[in-house]
Structure formats: structure tokens, C-alpha cells
Amino acid sequence: xxxxxxxxxxxxFGVKPLFENISFHVEEGDKxxxxxxxxSGKSTLLRILAGKETADSGTAWxxxxxxxxxxxxxxxxxxxxxILDNIFYHNHPVINAIREFEAISEEGDPDKLTDAxxxxxxxxxxxxxxxxxxxxxxxxIHHLNQAVNTLSGGQRKRVALAKTLIDIGFDxxxxxxxxxxxxxxxxxxxxxxxxxxxxxxxxxxxxVTHDRYFLDAVSDEIWxxxxxxxxxxxxxxxxxxxxxxxxxxxxAATIDKARxxxxxxxxxxRKQPKxxxxxxxxxxxxxxxxxxxxxxxxxxxxxxxxxxxxxxxxKVIELKKVYKSFGEKPIMKGFDYTFKKxxxxxxxxxxxxxxxxxxxxxxxxxxxxxxxxxxxxxxIFGNYSQQGLVIKEDMRVIEFVKNIAESFPLASxxxxxxxxxxxxxxxPPEQQYTYISKLSGGEKRRLHLLSILFRNPNFLILDEPTxxxxxxxxxxxxxxxxxxxxxxxxxxxxxxxxxxxxxxxFVFEGEGVIRDFPGNYSQYRLWLKDKEEGEKETQPVKQxxxxxxxxxxxxxxxxxxxxxxxxQLQKDIAKLEKEKETITEQMNDGSLPFDRLxxxxxxxxxxxxxxDEKELRWLELSEFNA
Numbered sequence: 001x002x003x004x005x006x007x008x009x010x011x012x013f014g015v016k017p018l019f020e021n022i023s024f025h026v027e028e029g030d031k032x033x034x035x036x037x038x039x040s041g042k043s044t045l046l047r048i049l050a051g052k053e054t055a056d057s058g059t060a061w062x063x064x065x066x067x068x069x070x071x072x073x074x075x076x077x078x079x080x081x082x083i084l085d086n087i088f089y090h091n092h093p094v095i096n097a098i099r100e101f102e103a104i105s106e107e108g109d110p111d112k113l114t115d116a117x118x119x120x121x122x123x124x125x126x127x128x129x130x131x132x133x134x135x136x137x138x139x140x141i142h143h144l145n146q147a148v149n150t151l152s153g154g155q156r157k158r159v160a161l162a163k164t165l166i167d168i169g170f171d172x173x174x175x176x177x178x179x180x181x182x183x184x185x186x187x188x189x190x191x192x193x194x195x196x197x198x199x200x201x202x203x204x205x206x207x208v209t210h211d212r213y214f215l216d217a218v219s220d221e222i223w224x225x226x227x228x229x230x231x232x233x234x235x236x237x238x239x240x241x242x243x244x245x246x247x248x249x250x251x252a253a254t255i256d257k258a259r260x261x262x263x264x265x266x267x268x269x270r271k272q273p274k275x276x277x278x279x280x281x282x283x284x285x286x287x288x289x290x291x292x293x294x295x296x297x298x299x300x301x302x303x304x305x306x307x308x309x310x311x312x313x314x315k316v317i318e319l320k321k322v323y324k325s326f327g328e329k330p331i332m333k334g335f336d337y338t339f340k341k342x343x344x345x346x347x348x349x350x351x352x353x354x355x356x357x358x359x360x361x362x363x364x365x366x367x368x369x370x371x372x373x374x375x376x377x378x379x380i381f382g383n384y385s386q387q388g389l390v391i392k393e394d395m396r397v398i399e400f401v402k403n404i405a406e407s408f409p410l411a412s413x414x415x416x417x418x419x420x421x422x423x424x425x426x427x428p429p430e431q432q433y434t435y436i437s438k439l440s441g442g443e444k445r446r447l448h449l450l451s452i453l454f455r456n457p458n459f460l461i462l463d464e465p466t467x468x469x470x471x472x473x474x475x476x477x478x479x480x481x482x483x484x485x486x487x488x489x490x491x492x493x494x495x496x497x498x499x500x501x502x503x504x505x506f507v508f509e510g511e512g513v514i515r516d517f518p519g520n521y522s523q524y525r526l527w528l529k530d531k532e533e534g535e536k537e538t539q540p541v542k543q544x545x546x547x548x549x550x551x552x553x554x555x556x557x558x559x560x561x562x563x564x565x566x567x568q569l570q571k572d573i574a575k576l577e578k579e580k581e582t583i584t585e586q587m588n589d590g591s592l593p594f595d596r597l598x599x600x601x602x603x604x605x606x607x608x609x610x611x612d613e614k615e616l617r618w619l620e621l622s623e624f625n626a
Contacts (some may be wrong), residue, residue: 181467187523
């Protein structure tokens with residue numbers, strides 16, 4: 001089925017064209033990742049397809065049978081409403097019943113809950129409610145009556161993602177799911193769950209993401225907007241890199257050939273031939289075509305930069321028996337570590353276990369409760385935090401960088417000017433005089449990162465540096481950091497980024513425990529999986545209790561009360577086994593609400609315990625003669 005047709009689409013902001021003359025088609029079942037530099041209009045293009053913005057030129061046709069669901073980087077909410085209000089915003093009997101049931105479940109009123117359950121039964125809403133429960137649980141969304149205007153940035157993104165996923169699962173036969181950086185603010189477990197969830201859903205997908213493992217997992221082709229053209233690459237990210245390199249090499253050869261031809265034809269044109277024959281007119285027309293090709297520039301996002309780093313002495317950072325807690329919550333318990341020159345360490349762990357506190361303590365921004373943190377005299381920190389770019393007043397990009405330094409020293413003895421350094425980080429000369437307020441969110445992040453690196457630190461701390469950065473910028477950053485001679489400490493949920501750059505990990509396991517894992521992120525995930533499977537295999541298996549063989553002659557006779565107890569036990573055991581079987585069937589049905597599942601889970605544990613006790617007593621009594 002044909003979903004989308006786009007012909008000659010164009011959009012500009014002021015005099016700057018975001019994209020021009022873009023054409024493409026989307027068919028049912030397509031899984032497409034959209035790649036382009038920040039500021040090239042990726043988010044704008046997605047919003048045009050979702051009907052949130054209009055194009056300046058061209059047409060965008062969406063099949064009337066297709067429902068478009070858009071997940072944006074900056075989600076829009078009803079700020080006065082609760083999480084529940086924002087997630088269940090459709091006015092539909094099933095949605096209304098689920099909204100009512102979830103709200104009453106939070107309140108805990110048993111009478112109202114009974115009525116809500118009856119309504120859910122009548123509408124057959126339990127299957128969809130089970131899917132809703134799974135999404136909310138996996139994205140760690142609780143307290144549904146909380147107002148959205150009290151949520152943190154990360155919580156807002158997760159609520160918006162839940163809202164989108166619930167929307168596509170509701171009564172829609174044909175869905176075009178458009179996602180703009182869906183993995184930002186998600187931990188690795190959430191990202192891996194989202195990969196599996198999208199793979200199982202019958203949706204057509206168009207997304208923008210910087211997470212290359214996620215990109216490979218959920219898409220099967222990559223579209224790149226480069227200038228006014230759109231290039232399509234079938235396959236994974238590695239294939240895209242290889243095919244793009246081949247295309248650029250071919251383009252470079254074409255441009256070189258055109259430049260040679262241009263020099264020859266330019267000499268002919270300057271002679272101003274008097275004859276206006278058909279042949280000379282054709283040659284003039286061809287000259288302008290050759291000129292257009294010859295004057296093209298190929299901008300390659302590769303960076304090789306040998307920096308002259310500020311000298312790092314023998315003593316870097318030393319931590320001795322460091323303790324840190326927030327109230328009753330321990331962050332570090334007697335942590336010891338001595339940093340060495342050139343270390344490349346990843347910091348991982350669930351949100352709230354103290355990763356950011358650890359980074360602040362290293363820089364002397366947060367005191368330890370006890371122990372010592374000794375920082376070498378030659379250490380110069382570069383701290384890229386999630387706070388983002390902070391400027392007192394609006395200024396041009398080049399002015400902002402020059403206020404830090406006029407040039408960047410190189411190991412070869414030379415230096416790069418502020419303008420040259422900006423160009424290496426994908427800020428062309430014409431954009432360097434743009435006001436910072438006019439930059440896109442991703443461009444501001446890139447400028448913030450550049451400003452940290454331009455200060456030439458020898459101990460670099462990067463806290464979630466890949467959020468909102470495009471893939472070309474990530475390529476530049478990774479190339480820079482792979483040659484970086486100083487110490488590198490990275491907090492990131494980007495598995496590809498971590499795998500490429502770090503040698504070992506500090507794993508914050510909670511309760512003040514920090515594990516030093518000798519390997520990269522993917523190796524740690526595999527180790528963790530093997531460990532969990534090993535623990536399951538080594539769990540003690542419950543052995544069947546058997547009565548010891550006793551000679552018939554040695555058996556004692558039951559008393560009257562024991563005989564009655566024995567008969568009652570047989571009835572009780574049969575009744576409990578029947579109840580256990582019934583509950584097991586209910587739990588396997590998959591249509592029960594989460595609260596009911598919890599109740600049944602508790603009951604089945606109670607039944608198992610009672611069965612153990614009664615069966616053991618039955619075995620004891622069975623040794624007697626009736």
C-alpha cells in the first residue's frame with residue numbers, strides 16, 4: 001500500500017534554505033532512518049509530513065487511510081493536565097474506560113473499581129490495557145495523576161514516548177510512525193525494549209536517531225539529505241558509510257574532470273567567439289553546466305587533528321577510601337582508584353545511582369563525606385554537562401569562540417584559528433557569523449562541545465555528549481576523541497559511541513558499589529547476560545519429598561483425630577491444586593490488568609506455601625496404618 005508521496009518539496013527559514021526539491025515515496029512496511037546534518041531541516045521535514053508545518057514549495061501527499069503518529073524532540077503537552085490526561089487523550093469508549101480504570105486504581109476506591117472493571121469487561125478493553133501496562137512499566141512511568149508541568153525533561157520525553165506508542169496500538173490499521181530522536185533520555189534497558197517493541201509492531205517507520213545500534217535494529221534503509229538531494233542506501237549503517245564513501249569518491253572524480261574541462265572551456269569563452277552558430281551556442285550552454293559541477297564542494301565530516309595538549313603530570317587524580325551518601329542513600333562506599341595518563345573510562349549505571357555526583361566530586365564541585373580526592377596540579381578539566389550552552393547575551397558564533405581563545409595549538413607546532421576550528425566541526429564560514437539564538441538545538445549542542453574542546457583540556461568529562469547530535473557530528477567527535485591524548489571520562493547511553501572510545505567501565509551498581517569492568521559496553525552487557533543466566537541455572541531446585549520406606553509391621557495406627565485430619569488434608573490439597581490450576585490459566589490469558597495480576601501472583605505464592613505444608617503433613621500421616 002502506498003503511504004506517502006513527496007514531490008519537489010522545499011522549505012526555508014529567512015534566506016537560508018533547509019532543503020530544496022526533495023522527492024520520495026514511502027510504502028507500507030518501510031523502515032527508514034533519516035540522516036542529515038543539524039540545521040538541514042530533518043525535524044522540519046518530519047513535522048511537514050505530520051501536518052504540523054507547511055512547505056514553501058512542492059507537495060506532500062498522505063494516504064487518507066493512514067494514521068500519522070509523530071514523536072518530537074520537544075513534546076507538547078496539556079501542561080495543566082496529568083500524565084493520565086495526556087496519555088489517554090482520545091475520546092473513545094475503550095480509551096475512556098481505561099483512563100477511568102487507571103485513575104480509580106490510583107485512588108484505591110473498591111466500589112468504583114468494581115464498576116470500572118465491569119465496564120472494561122463489557123468493552124473488551126483488557127488486551128489493550130495489558131499493552132498499556134507493559135509500555136508504562138518498561139518506560140518507568142508511575143504516579144499517573146502527577147501533573148506534567150512538574151516532570152523533569154527526561155520524564156517528559158518518556159511520557160511523550162508512551163503516549164505515541166499507546167496511540168499507534170489503538171484501533172489503527174495503517175500507521176506511519178515518525179520519530180525524532182526517540183532514544184534520548186532512555187537507559188539501555190529501555191532502548192533495547194523499544195527495539196524489540198517496534199520490531200513486533202506492524203507499523204511503517206520513519207525516524208531520526210543518532211544511536212547507530214538502534215538504527216540498525218529498527219530500520220532497513222537509510223535516507224540522507226545532502227544539500228538539495230536525497231540519497232537512498234539499502235542496508236545497515238556500515239553499508240551506508242561504505243556506499244557514501246564510494247559516492248563521494250565518484251563525485252570527487254567527476255568534479256576533478258569537470259574542473260579540467262572548465263579551465264579549457266573558460267579560455268574558449270573568454271575569446272568571445274563572434275560566430276553564433278548552433279554548434280557554438282550548444283558549446284556555451286554546456287560550459288555553464290560544466291561550470292556548475294566544477295564549482296561544487298564536497299564537505300567531508302572527517303577530522304584528523306593532532307592537538308598539542310596541556311602537559312599532564314605524573315599525578316592525575318587519586319581517590320582514597322571515598323564515602324558519599326545523600327541521606328540514607330549511599331553513592332560511594334570506600335572507593336579507591338588512581339587515574340593514569342591516557343585512561344579512557346565509561347561510566348554506566350541506572351539513573352539516580354550517583355554518576356553525576358561522582359563527576360562533580362572529581363572536579364571538586366561536590367565534597368566527599370570522608371576519604372581523600374587528590375587532584376594533580378597540572379590537571380585541566382573540560383566538562384561537557386547536560387546543562388547545555390550558557391551565554392550571558394546573544395552573540396555571533398565566531399565571537400563566542402574567539403572569546404575563549406584566538407587559536408587552537410597543534411602538536412606540529414602550528415595552530416588553527418577559531419574560524420578554522422569551527423569549520424572542522426561543521427560550521428562553514430557563512431554560518432560562523434550567525435547569532436547563537438538562530439542555531440538549531442543540535443547546532444547549539446555542537447557549539448557547546450566545540451567550546452569545551454577549544455579550551456584544550458587534558459582531562460575531559462563528557463556527560464551524555466551524543467544527545468541531539470547528528471551522525472556527521474558524531475563522526476567528527478569520535479575521530480577527535482580517538483586521537484585525544486588526555487584522560488577521558490564518558491557517561492553515555494550510546495552503546496556504539498562507548499564501544500568505540502572506552503577501554504573499561506565504572507559500573508555504578510547501587511548501594512554505593514562501583515565495579516571496575518575490564519571491557520567496553522557491549523562486552524559488559526554480554527557478561528551481565530551470562531551472569532544472569534548462570535544465576536538462574538544455579539538456583540536450588542525444589543526436590544520432591546518422599547517418605548522413607550518403613551516396614552509394614554512397624555507402622556503405628558492413626559488416632560481418630562489423625563484419621564479425620566488425614567481425610568481433610570486430602571480434600572484441602574485437591575482444592576488448593578484446583579485453585580492453583582485456575583489461577584495459572586487466568587495469568588496465562590494475558591488480558592488481566594496489572595493490579596489483578598499482582599493480586600493473583602500473591603495468591604499463587606500463598607497456595608504454593610500451603611500445599612508444601614499440607615503435603616508434608618499428609619506424608620507424615622500416611623506412614624501410619626489407618
